[in-house]
Amino acid sequence: MNTEVSKNTKKSPIGLFINLGLGAFIVLVLAFNSFASVQYGHVGLYKTFGKLNDDILGPGIHLKFPFIQSVIQVNTQVTKAETDTSASSKDLQPVSTHVAVNYSVDKAAAFHLMNNIGGSYDTVIIAPAIQEIVKEVTAKYPAEDLIAKRDVVASEISDHLTKRLAKYDLIVNDINIVNFKFSDAFNQSIEAKQVAQQQALKAENDLKRIEIEAKQKVAQAQAEAESLKLKKQEVTAELVQLKQIEVQEKALEKWDGHLPAVTSGATPFIDLNSLGSNKK
Template identity: 25%
Template sequence: MTTPFRNVTPNGPGGATTLLLVLSFTGFLLLTQALFVVPAGKVAVVTTLGKVSGRPRNPGLNFKVPFIQATYPFDVRTKVIPENFEALTKDLQVIEATATVKYAVRSSEAGRVFSTISYTDSEVYPRIIKPSLLKALKSVFSKYELVAIASNWSDISRIVEETVAKELDKFDYVDVQALDLTGLQIAEEYRAAIEQKQIAEQQLLRAQTEVKIAEQEALRYETLTQSLDDQVLFKLFLDKWDGKTQVVPALPGNKGGGNPVIVGGRGN
């Protein structure tokens, strides 16, 4: 009885071909497992048997040990996230606004974020940025009354940005590139009071400016008056004299001295 299968001996032509195919497939499999590409705007955290090893890999073609090392991409591009919030002022008034945060995960710290916080970059904002942001907002706004906040909104925004950046520097995971505060909402009755305060401050500033101008004018006239002595007046007279008008010197003993003149009628 004959069998439909051929016997393939290792030393025969068929055995060599099969071995070559197996080796080629194994080499291709190892190559595909060893090489990986990191897209632009991301880095890759490499783990060896579950433990973070080495620095994050930069964008481009990279190499890892097949079946032993694994890669996890982390987005390090700038993200812009608006956060609506409420806060109490020093005089216990509730304000509402929107804080728009621009931040990016530091590429060099992606491995540490992976080890201590989250396996994905999507958890960076809710677990790092947001708690520090809300803490800073409440801390800053609780130090000012509502009128001061509404009147100095740009200054308050700068203080909040500095406070948030300082708070996040403790973690050293992210770079806060900007923080914009917009959409301040307050009760209507307080808005009217704030507008009246601003009008009063503008009127006071205008009055102070007018007083300063008047003081400068008075000082200028005083300086001018003091500079008009007898010699200056006599020189001014000579500059304007037409040479025909009769003049008589001041009488001796006059308080004004010898320079002032008495203007008579015109000569013939």
């Protein structure tokens, strides 16, 4: 009897330590599960037995009932959703479009979004909305205008998408049409049209150049004719006589002293020999 009592007395400190350790572990577990953290750029929502609470929790540490409550986080930062769509233009050209949408969740309405749609709102709401609106807007424009008026098309898609997603407390921050793809036949027709336009422009420029050169020649001819006319107006009888005198003076300068017996022309030479014989 005494032996058994002494054995229980020796075991009691060990059991006490075990009990204390177990109690401390339970306390730590409860303490650890009594707090939840919400990351920066997110808001939190209490979830109690599967039911969401409409209290919005900001970033930081928050208390919760252990094993009864949990805190789900909703990303409120700008997020990008990319979608490929296939549609037809107004002139029935097949068009493949790659669209990138930057969106964010309205912090104040995070409860309504998560309670009504859930965490997969990007695939349930955003992607189908992009698909539908891109097809709707693309069908309003001929294929060539989709290229030439890319900014206008993107703006119209953005307006429609903004109104659609606002119903679900989603904010559209920006939208980009990353790429338009058309059929090979359409691309070839566009290339041929551009070549034809370039050739037409070259021909037009050549015609303008020829017209300018022709006008320049006409102007030059008119200038030369006017110059000749002015020169003719300057020729007078006195000028002609003066020119004749100049010619005769130059002829006398070159004369070697022998005169021809007979000359012709406006100014005859005098026979000096015959004059000499007559004097004798």
